Amino acid sequence: MQGSENIVRKAVREYGKGRENLLPILQMVRKEHNYLSEDQLREIATEMDLSSADVFGVATFYSFMDMQPKGKNIIRVCKTITCFMKGKDSIISALEDALGIKMGETTPDRKFSLLEANCIGWCHKGPAMLINDKVYTELTPEKAIQALDEYM
């Protein structure tokens, strides 16, 4: 709790209380634990003199604003057309097997969450995925599993 308070205040101090700073603030707070908690949203609302519902409405609009606890590293596999054509399903299966979780889940050790994303802008090198901000392209099942090593 102490930790989350600090990050919210810090973000609001850094960006300012103006409404136009809401997205950068949400992004910064989200980054700390890879998701936004109920208390954090409430606190952001209070600090910025907004209603918590309003902040919730904004946060839920954006697919990267996860609002359930997530792993330390978030894998987002592109599910859009070219990656789909180039075999994203096999990438997902390989990752599911390697991590022992299903799509949408988080590993028990909270190291990884496995999610899907819409086109991430590497269609010519599909299948592609993001782990946090880093891009992995031209994946094969083996390459995808190898990529996890960097985060083990």
Added chain:
Amino acid sequence: MVMTREEKLARINAHQERVNLIFEKIDTQGLMEKVMKLENNKILEYIKESGLKGRGGAGFPTYLKWKLAADQKSDMKYVICNADEGEPGTFKDRKILEEQADKVFTGMAICAKVIGASEGYVYLRGEYNYLVPLLTTRMNAFNEEMNQLGLNFTLKLRSGSGAYICGEETALIESMEGYRGEARNKPPFPVEKGYLGKPTVINNVETLVYCTMIVMNEGGKFKTFGTEISTGSKVFSVSGDADVEGIYELELGMTIQEFVDLFGDGDTKAVQVGGASGFCVPRKKFKETIIGFEGVPTGGSMMLFNSTRSMYHILMNYMEFMQEESCGQCTPCRVGCQQLVKGIQAIKHKKRPATYLDDLVKLAKTMRVASKCGLGQSVANPFISIVENFREEIIY
């Protein structure tokens, strides 16, 4: 015309070298020094004569956009670079930003000078967060340069967080103002009431680089390319069943056939031009279809499909994308997308007769005219063009 991959590459490269505007290395600082001495009207004239139309998809004449904003009286104006690039199959802005950030910023600064803006924003999609350190560094340096030049113009970076609709200019503004990225009613347009209610020019990354180059070449070169209606060149994002994938700057006005000959794998049955919101061109129309505003307009996405692909799955993938990425505020788009997805599923699984497809086409036509923004309006493009050309594949 059958070519080997090497032959194709050689031709493509020759074409690119001939055009070579976007990725040409230039001295942006030197250019800005020149620009500072130019009359705004002169700059506007260059842009006007180039015939440049927006490269973000909608194809609005850039000159007119700048002029409208310049004519507004306001204490504050903004320039926004739309780097939200979320259209499936489009990835050229990423490369432009990675390799030519200074030229993008220069385009923004030129615009700022012309319209009288003192702040600029680059709205970068969250998926490209890895570019943030690079862009921040370049931006700081650029701001310093502008300061030294005596141009009152500061650039800032904003990130998206995974919402395709935020590429739509008014949704982008909503998002920048801290709201849900829901498209606004138009009028008023952003040039009149944009970010924080102030006149705002929003241009695509590529458009801005072309502006830079057009001013640098004093109106020359760019307009020597293309056709009367589609002047200039354009950066294409090529993906799918292509022999040659990647990012290429080509002249506008080639036919799909010419394009397929260069990039295809020899078995191309359809090309999706303009991404999930664009048009599907089937093989039988390759020869007659021109890539450009007179034929199929495109933000640059060219996805090739060969005969092993099921058009049903492709359509399904597009529709599911739209159903998720619709902002959800307006009825035709929010509910229409769901109906299209459920509808083609039901036909495929024989829960609805094949004739239901005609009802869905009518619905798509309503979405085209009744949706609030370009997202809902363009769902009909892929839907109708795929259904009409590949009816059997959708039904059986």
Added chain:
Amino acid sequence: MSENKQKLISVTIDGTPVAVPENTTILDAAKLLGVYIPTLCHHEDLCVAGNCRVCMVEVKGSRTLQASCATPVSDGMEIYTNSRLVRTARKHVIELLLSEHRGDCLRCYRNGNCELQALANEYRIDQGVFIDLHKEDQVDISSPAIQKDDSKCIRCQRCVRACTELQSVSALCVAHKGADMRITTFWDKALAYVVCTNCGQCVAHCPTGALTERNYVEDVWDAIYDPTKHVVVQTAPAIRVSIGEEVGLEPGQRVTKQLVTALRRLGFDSVLDTDFTADLTIIEEGNELLHRLTKAIRDKEDVALPMITSCSPGWIKYIEHEFSNHLDHLSTCKSPQQMFGPLAKTYYAEKIGVDPKDMVVVSIMPCTAKKFEAARPEMMASGLRDVDYVLTTRELGLMIRQAGIDFTKLEEGDYDSILGKSTGAGAIFGVTGGVMEAALRTAYELITGREIPFPNLDIKPVRGLKGVKEATLKIEGTLEKYKFLEGVELKVAIGHGLTNARKIMKQLESGESPYHFIEIMACPGGCIGGGGQPIPTTNEIRMKRSNAIYDEDEKMQYRKSHENPEIIGIYEDFLKEPLGHKSHELLHTTYVKREKN
């Protein structure tokens, strides 16, 4: 002023030329020609949304149809409101909404007064083309006042705009995206666990059955049918000018005496009046104000000023959430409804010889927040639940229609005695500025011994629908007891709609509030525009109801609360003195701090 004259724009609508002022929307321009374009997300109280898309029209030269509610006319526009393209699109939009909707009209609370149903009826959408998409959601009945059923929601966002723009509460929001987009609350919580004030403005602005009051009609019938129960009914000031709309009369009809008869016919054993306790509120609150002024001005003591009225429970819950550091500014007086309850179950029960345990107190209120207020834990001053059931104007309308009563044929009736007699001052409680006007009429006389110096007692500066009203009253010629008030300029403010309340409170929070006394009503227009009033409510209708209330005031025998003989009686007989021991026990209350978010 001549250069300010508005530019006229010429357009043609369905072939007929018309000139309208600049910035007129196509929708309004068409209305001028008697062409009614259907709407759903549009509401004149609220900002333009343009999201439902039923109001689409064709504009020549336009690639797409235009939303007439959101598009201003421009010179030379050729508009077609009923072309083939328009009709097809409109029908599609209605069909799409229906496909998302749990359309069980026969079992729906809004059956017969639903904008979606009316459209479906007009367009004869008998057979759905599209696939049924509606989700079976749990209806949220966590709140004692408001219920929310997402399966009936057409996502027009009218409720959200009401909650945000009119009320600044923002308990409701639009959340999620695409197919999942829906109207919800913070963290998808149930209504009872968020900052909702229960004011019901969302309900009043909802075009469908997605947001409604919690309905207690059956419980009240049960009580009426139970021979062991003595059922007392009280009617709020604003009911008598609005119930007519529920039974087919035009807005603005004053039907107090028919209302009394109707209530008797329904089977209520005692028909009494909240206006009586409104008068009582004035006595208690007026004295409280004088008490605070005395302390502040004469004794130089630290006491919370301005004092703020407390008769609007929507307002009370709002301040408890949003400005909980300033609760001491609230008058400790209960609302008239909650003054009535304990008096009925003590004083009145004794008078008529009924065991309070066998008494059921029902109130008819323009208000959904009163349902919540009646259920507050502290509202048991009589030792029992002071008010058992609260019905809205709409619910009473249902009962009257169910009982087959033809309102136009009712003879006139009078309220039963004690707790039934009232003054014009009590009546005007129902409209913004009314409490202030009533209080000033009494307080001025208490201080000076003379009538307030306004012609015909009409304190015009505090009347009308302006969001925040201010007035200053110089006190001159005081009685000896109030000498310290001689020459004081009494400053008052009136806010209605919580957005205006918020402005007033922000000023107070910053320490710059110049006022002595503030009246706040949660609902725009005050209770005549309450969340429990007939739907629709618009500014035109608010004005009509409000004129009727002032008319009622005008026609009353007594127009000052302190002249009400039953009020004089109850003090002599029972309460003894204002702010006295009994008053504190029965008529005053405390407030609780609640979470801001």
